[in-house]
Amino acid sequence: MKAVEEHTLPGRNPAYADTTKRSRVRYVVLSMLLAATILNYVDRSALGIVAPGLSKGLALNRMEMGELFAGFGLAYSIALVPGGILTDVLGSRLAYGLSLLGWSFATLTQGFATGYHMLLGSRLAIGAMEAPAFPSNARAVTLWFPARERGFATSVYVMGQYIGTPLFTGLLLWISAAYGWRTVFYVTGGFGILFSFLWYRVYRDPHQHAGVNAAELQYINEGGTVARKPREKFDWRMALKLLSYRQILAICIGKFCNNTLLVFFTTWFMTYLIEARHMSMIKVGIFQALPFIGATVGILLAGFLSDFFIRRGVSISTARKAPLIIGTLLGASIVLVNFVESNEGVIAILTIAFFAQGVGSMSWAAVSEIAPRQYVGLTSSITSLAANIAAVTTPLMIGYITHHTGHFYWALNLMGAICLLGALSYSVLLGKLSRIEL
Template sequence: MKPDTTLSSPADLALAPARRSRARFAILALLAIGTVINYLDRTVLGIAAPSLTKELGLSAGVMGIVFSAFSWTYTLSQIPAGLLLDRIGAKKTYFLAVSGWSAFIILNGLSGGLISLMIYRLGLGVAESPCFSANSRVVGHWFPQRERARATSIYQVGQYIGLAVFSPLLFWIIESFGWRAMFVIVGAVGLAFSVVWWLRYHEPHESRTMNDAEREYIGAGGGLSMATDAQRPFSWHDVGRLLRRREIWGAAIGQFAGNSTVVFFLTWFPTYLVTERHMAWLKIGFFAILPFLGASAGVLFGGWVSDLLLRRTGNVNLSRKLPIITGLLLSACIVVALYVQSDTAVIAVLSLAFFGQGMGGLGWSIIPDIAPKRLMGLTGGIFNFTANIAGIVTPIVIGAIVSLTGSFYWGLMFIGAVAILGAASYIFILGDIKRIELPDDTAPLKRAA
């Protein structure tokens, strides 16, 4: 028998394909941790609300406005944040954002009344505004198209799993030290992470840990950045051209619908369990975990299914749209909670609805696929601006409903109806998922003065 000489000589070994490095996954870990902290900071007010409202003397209607205040500036800042991201890049933008929002969350814990609380919530919204546009840009640069849905699902799971894991601890901190201490502790963690981000994040063209095999793999899939990518000067003409595209509106309306479900869980959910279902604090601390675990499973499952379908079929429309539409229709099942009696059944229904929202929340995986290469920040900002109007509308609508009716019945009906609207948007408005080609997008750009 002839001896096997495969790869037996130095020459053969030199010609063998190099094993790809995995530098992109270290970057993804930073995004996931940053998203956990981001959502903890924006949502701890919902956990503190029952105690905070008593101490500061705020009604349900006023608290709805306070919940909404974050989204006023968060939404209005999306386009400026996207422009900043395109000008100075992800590293500086994210560092400024994390350190800024962490400082404001600490100030939330020092609030002496309605006015100061509103000011600090408005500041928090401005500081957090670049986060998801930056996440999308980083995924678009660091991952090939075939891995983007899973990468998006992994960092997005941070917004759910963080609350699921830390909710009992946060409830314990409130019980032991008060709601103010909780804000200070969460803010301090964010400040520490901002230092880690500054030290560890870098763009693909700056990477010292990525080998040529990984670089070629990412580049072949439409990723990688250049040193000049963050130098697109702002143009209202670019904004207008993007706003005329159905792809932007279809994705944004769908994301608005999914965000409406998220906003309910991040703001009114603990109050719903206390006032509507009359659950004790310790029971809430346990039950509050389950819907967030459901959402975590949903976003991971949706990302896995999306990339699997893309590999099996090569059909971007099917692989991206099907999990999102299915998830939004599952989210609409939240209305079933109105017709079940036991606490266990209510939590099961809410967990299923939030599982669906997790699947439906993969709209960010579409942005790297449709955004013009040099306008990823601006595209993400416009998308997030329209999508996050939900953060303004939903808390106020539900707060007004509770104030007027003394019940969450029509509030849950509202969430279910909006979820169906989102599914319709992905089906009828979005159109084909492909990169938007603007006439001069590939033309040489002058360096901004």
Template sequence: MEKLSGSAKPTRIRYRMLALVFVNVVINYLDRANLSVAASALGKDLTLSSAELGWIFSAFGWTYALLQIPGGLIADRFGPRVLYAFCLITWSISTVCQGFARGFASLFSLRLATGAFEAPSYPINNRIVTSWFPDNERASSIALYVSGQFIGLAFLTPVLTAIQYYAGWKGLFVTTGLVGLIWGVVWYLFYRDPLDHPGVNAAELDHIEQGGGLFRQKEKNAGQGQVWQWRNLKQVFSSRTLWGVYIGQFSVNATLWFFLTWFPTYLVKYRGLDFIKSGYLASVPFLAACAGLLLSGFISDNLVKKGWSVGTARKAPIIAGLLLSVSIIGANYTNDTALIIFFLALAFFGSGMALISWVFVSILSPKHLIGLTGGVFNFMGNLASIVVPIVIGYLAKEGDFKPALVFIGALGLVGASSYIFLVGKIERVVTRDSQPTLIRE
């Protein structure tokens, strides 16, 4: 194991690990969004109403959101290598089984199972990035792995559409599930933590640790007691700053979950577009969201490197993005397909900009409770995965989708207001088991 530093040039193993996380995120979101592609045909075959479809769209979110806190605690206790492999394989099995659903109850139950097994994934992602990357590379690394959800959907939505066209919605679920099963084995074979990776040298470990990477945190936490304590949960729920980012994340995810659930149905059923054509048009907003996310991450990190305050460098792109997401309402005022896609893409571009918000988990959470804080953060944000699909289903049940887009736009404004008025000084939350680390705002 190459760990002698001297004047050795740092290795760049952290980017290989980030690439593995990127693929995990692509698969993660394929198995969330495959239902949206299948929805039109599936709804007809299973005779589902608009309201019932909204409930099925939300099923993933019930277990995914409610298990975020346990998922965060699990991420603090178990290594990413084994835990992520377990999650990938189990949620992929439930995805395959969705291809054999026979009605509302079975499909709803299987979507609940998928959400449950995916629950620890983003707390694990955040733990990996916090371990492998220094502070001044954190926002861009988060942007890169989160971009997997947009790049994957942008380029693979037409593929998913084609699979359904030729193999039916049953074949779509089976195919996407098998991909995840295979990748779960690949992840286990190739991922390692920083101190366990045979390719990383001491120079890279020094670069990570001196920059604020927390790969030794597991060692430091030894003997401090369990994180499964009510006082720790109370701590991450009692900070006004954390509540500001929780509310903001709900708003960001509101736009995201519209695109992950109702968007293809909106194009086909409410805008009258051809199914195959809608698959290609659906990729445009996802590409826009990816561009917004990457732009925001690299701008934010560059501002930090140039000496800007952390508060300004991290919050400004998020606020700007949330304000841009309000532009989704513009689609209500045109019947031109190009303009509809423009307004939707602009809104998703803004939502993508705001998704670097995961960086606040790394810089605000107590050092020994990163997984728990990430779980609470993702729980609050993913309440949108429950609320938004159901509310849209009822708002659109009379055949008019305009109130639904107003609803999404209004939530973007709420999120921007939360970052402006609730998120104040950026400093790490302190518990009895952690020492204060002030970060200049």
């Protein structure tokens, strides 16, 4: 009962925890994490949605657009480790609130851009300010959910990567057509600013939240949630030490490879449909949603099955690893679009490939299982840094190849090969998942 006593709010008697109906505040927190992640990806992918019109309006070529897409990834990658440290030091409430406010304001400034350099500055700012988001997500889930629910909780907030685009792309395309591409940035940035204040007003860690009763705290802590510990002085050498562990290195490689597909869909996908496949805006508005729906189903299915098998006695290691291997391997199917002529066939293949990428995104749950208890934010930042190197390499690679060849053939083939490398890392290098004790 010691863990319960340490986390019980004043005036609450843990002796009654077993007979009191549990509160369900953790699901309110999860819904906020989902909403924040949706905003995160809508804001970072808004440039990709308006790219065909924006590039013509500002006279930008494919190499320049690739650099703009990559600018976000570069700043995001550089800021991830500091973002994780900030999350560990400030906690999810303040770190996420500042992050939301910062990236939303930077998103809004894209609407004032008059050329390449102004856009690049905004993209760098968005990337840097979004860095604490996923470490804050991982920290909140680790604190709020027991191990047997952590896979589902992870899949729900990661789902935000995918559902924002099918939900809002049609609306954003209409706004762009009716009011101009600049208005898209004003709207998306403005909503994010409002949500940042809501987050800071509502979110608290479990031991600080007035709505949590002793029964829910006991349930969370008995499930293996990371207990509160005094913060330790940060040592930069710890980041290098964590990378020396085989599990973390394997997840870093796998996440980079799996994330390559996600970056394609959030940057060059619309351009591919319009310019390479010559689809009309009406068809794009309909077809673009299907791969994202597929990815949403993939991450939810992976999270549900992973937790289901754990409850049925399958080891956490096996239940968390299987989606990573299967999803990343199946993601290589994206190369098949090079051999299909019909638009319907292309969208079907892209939907399967993105579904697979969603399944492979369960790596966030694996990170929660292996991260040292006092370095959840830092571990999440390191693995996220590896994943988001793809946010630099993928746009540049596609921009360079398409600029010099005039088509996407070799870019898609290279993405398929990268997925195979990721599956190899998860299946051979990763080994058994277990909590790293420092």
